[in-house]
Amino acid sequence: MRDRIIVITGATGSGKTTVGKYLKDKYAIPKVITHTTRVPRPGEQNEVDYYFESDETFNQRHFLESVKYDGHRYGSSYEALERGWEKSPLLSVVLDTKGAVTYSEKLGEEAVIIFLTVSKDNALQQRIKERGDDPNAIDHRLESDEYQRDMALPKELQGIAHVIVNDKLDKTKLMLDEIIKELRNDLN
Ligand SMILES: Nc1ncnc2c1ncn2[C@@H]1O[C@H](COP(=O)(O)OP(=O)(O)OP(=O)(O)O)[C@@H](O)[C@H]1O
Numbered sequence: 006m007r008d009r010i011i012v013i014t015g016a017t018g019s020g021k022t023t024v025g026k027y028l029k030d031k032y033a034i035p036k037v038i039t040h041t042t043r044v045p046r047p048g049e050q051n052e053v054d055y056y057f058e059s060d061e062t063f064n065q066r067h068f069l070e071s072v073k074y075d076g077h078r079y080g081s082s083y084e085a086l087e088r089g090w091e092k093s094p095l096l097s098v099v100l101d102t103k104g105a106v107t108y109s110e111k112l113g114e115e116a117v118i119i120f121l122t123v124s125k126d127n128a129l130q131q132r133i134k135e136r137g138d139d140p141n142a143i144d145h146r147l148e149s150d151e152y153q154r155d156m157a158l159p160k161e162l163q164g165i166a167h168v169i170v171n172d173k174l175d176k177t178k179l180m181l182d183e184i185i186k187e188l189r190n191d192l193n
């Protein structure tokens with residue numbers, strides 16, 4: 006089986022982390038852990054959800070790509086990909102849309118892009134409130150340029166990304182099952 010990375014992208018609250026967890030739980034697809042300088046949310050763990058970094062330690066990493074999102078830095082490394090592919094031909098990673106474009110450009114068909122969206126924008130705000138994010142952090146994020154940008158599929162990914170409207174999680178899971186089935190058929 007040739008190696009593939011499933012890049013899960015979309016706006017804040019669209020369900021990227023939830024989808025990554027589903028792929029891990031149902032298909033044993035490991036998630037590549039990325040690096041960030043933002044502070045952990047309640048319940049988030051270092052080396053599980055992210056490698057939480059200071060600016061200084063972040064600068065010492067070698068990234069495949071890195072971005073600024075809502076004032077914080079995020080990055081993912083080639084080393085993590087190579088290490089992941091030694092264990093599993095299929096991996097997933099959760100990225101903003103800028104990172105997803107970079108993966109698509111740098112890795113070509115090795116990157117399988119899934120863009121998540123919802124049919125009503127206010128569902129996203131509701132979901133991040135219910136997730137328990139700090140209310141000040143929510144306001145800041147909703148006003149960020151990156152939040153607005155990630156609501157739409159970038160033109161570079163049109164015709165490339167699988168688009169899933171994640172209104173109902175059960176329906177989303179069925180669409181993911183189809184994608185994984187096709188991917189496994191192609192790769193065998
Ligand atoms: N289809 C759905 N219906 C209702 N709630 C959902 C659905 N999908 C995910 N959620 C919930 O919405 C919240 C946000 O989901 P999640 O954390 O996966 O989003 P995200 O895209 O990773 O967000 P962020 O980019 O801010 O980290 C979570 O509490 C999750 O349980």
Ligand SMILES: Nc1nc2c(ncn2[C@@H]2O[C@H](COP(=O)(O)O)[C@@H](O)[C@H]2O)c(=O)[nH]1
Nearest residue numbers: 039040072074079080081099100101103104
């Ligand atoms: N381009 C990258 N985007 C990343 C990376 N790690 C996470 N992310 C994305 O950043 C935003 C904000 O994340 P949050 O956990 O603070 O809500 C979100 O879209 C993530 O998918 C990365 O290494 N590169």
